[in-house]
Amino acid sequence: MKLVVLGLSLSSSWGNGHATTYRALLKAFAARGHDVLFLERDVPWYATQRDLADPDWCSLCFYADVDDLARFTPEIAEADAVIVGSYVPDGVAVAHFVQETAGLAAFYDIDTPVTLAKLARGDFEYLSPDLIPGYDLYLSFTGGPTLARIERDYGSPAARALYCSVDADAYRPADVPKRWDxxxxxxxxxxxxxxxxxxxxxxxxxxxxxxxxxxxxxxxxxxxxxxxxxxxxxxxxxxxxxxxxxxxxxxxxxxxxxxxxxxxxxxxxxxxxxxxxxxxxxxxxxxxxxxxxxxxxxxxxxxxxxxxxxxxxxxxxxxxxxxxxxxxxHTATSRAAELEAHLNEAATRRRRAEVAAA
The missing domain is CATH 3.40.50.2000 (Glycogen Phosphorylase B;)
Structure with a gap:
């Protein structure tokens, strides 16, 4: 599978939990044999605080603004799936571009309760209600009743939980003295x-x-x-x-x-x-x-x-x-398998809808 991800940040973990989430998930997803391209908005805050500039398990590229994103039109159009994450700068404009260009488009909400609260008060910083039905898949950091709400109230074709996870190779007990209670x-x-x-x-x-x-x-x-x-x-x-x-x-x-x-x-x-x-x-x-x-x-x-x-x-x-x-x-390996299954399910659903429409 060729996967393109447009997320808040992969290169810098400074002041956000998105980077560590993407790193664990996409590293494990690549280990399953998939090709991953991560597109990150080049903003000064993260540019001066990068702690992963050149990952060896995916391609990482930067774009200056939405117009500059057009450079990656071939990669987005040819991908098997494209994921746009929450809090992506100019996320509404990015979403319109992706939905018009990609085959299968998904939204990965790492901030689901915050997102829904913003939508309820008319704050469309990175997602607007009209975009949700256009995403083939809504991946959510929040499970439970919220998933049904996203489908019922906002018209998502499929809302699925994709919780955060951990890289079990990087996070394990270390033989260090106890410093804090x-x-x-x-x-x-x-x-x-x-x-x-x-x-x-x-x-x-x-x-x-x-x-x-x-x-x-x-x-x-x-x-x-x-x-x-x-x-x-x-x-x-x-x-x-x-x-x-x-x-x-x-x-x-x-x-x-x-x-x-x-x-x-x-x-x-x-x-x-x-x-x-x-x-x-x-x-x-x-x-x-x-x-x-x-x-x-x-x-x-x-x-x-x-x-x-x-x-x-x-x-x-x-x-x-x-x-x-x-x-x-809850390892990244388990979560990557869940992501693969969700994307395959969405692709099957899309093909069936296209056949029915024909």
Missing amino acids: LSYLGTYSPDRQPTLDRLLVEPARARPELRFVVAGPQYPGGIDWPSNVERIDHLPPSEHADFYSASRWTLNVTRADMIAAGWSPSVRLFEAAACATPIISDRWDGLDTLFAPGREMVLADTAADVIGALDDAPARALGEAARARVLQA
Whole structure:
């Protein structure tokens, strides 16, 4: 299969989770024998922060704007499938070009609850309602009832869950000393910060003898971090496994839109579990379809819940059980097989529709 992907970024993981998602998925997809071309808008922010400029498992090319994208018309027209991702700059114009040029076109929504909230308030930054029926396939980071809503309310021919995943070769337990009792890895988000305050900052204040760390960019300078909370501004993916392995526990915090929709796992959830790092998570519908609370992770609503887990929960057994679950169902290899099946299903459906129309 020849696949073209137009995504937010493959080259830079700075301040976005898209890059690590695409890297794991497309590397595994290429390993199945497929050819992949990734087209990335050349923007200054990512251009100065690239940590993967020349992947050896796909072709990576940059374009300046929508007009410049026309250079790749032959590749898009000849591809077996073309995927446009969420948050692609000028995504509506890009989508019109792709739908007019490609054979089979799909949308990969790495931000589904955010996307649907934007559509509801008339914000068509990278997707507009009229485009959704024109995509043969709507791949969604969110599963559960949201998929039926996308088909029912927006006319998608097929909405399918394609959760994030983890590269099991890159994320595994590392033999490093334990540096922190509780860690958190994630870019600053205003709607996540109250939960981070409750589940990490408050426990840090209550237990000054323990060590905490928050890694990720864009946190405002005015946040009053306790002295036992270390800050790391940016952690490249190459250092994630060591980071998780150096943590006795790690925290998973979910954005408000994702909690409201449910069935929206973060890539950090699978990455931490693949490293056998015990996870303390906030609570949302569908989480128990991915991990078994109490056996593969701990759910927490309050600072007291977190402190109780740090003191009493069987950390090693939880971490090993979560790693086993990820290796069974949530590796990039598994997800690439799902992507292939979804694209083949869409191609079959398209051929049948064309025959019926003829």
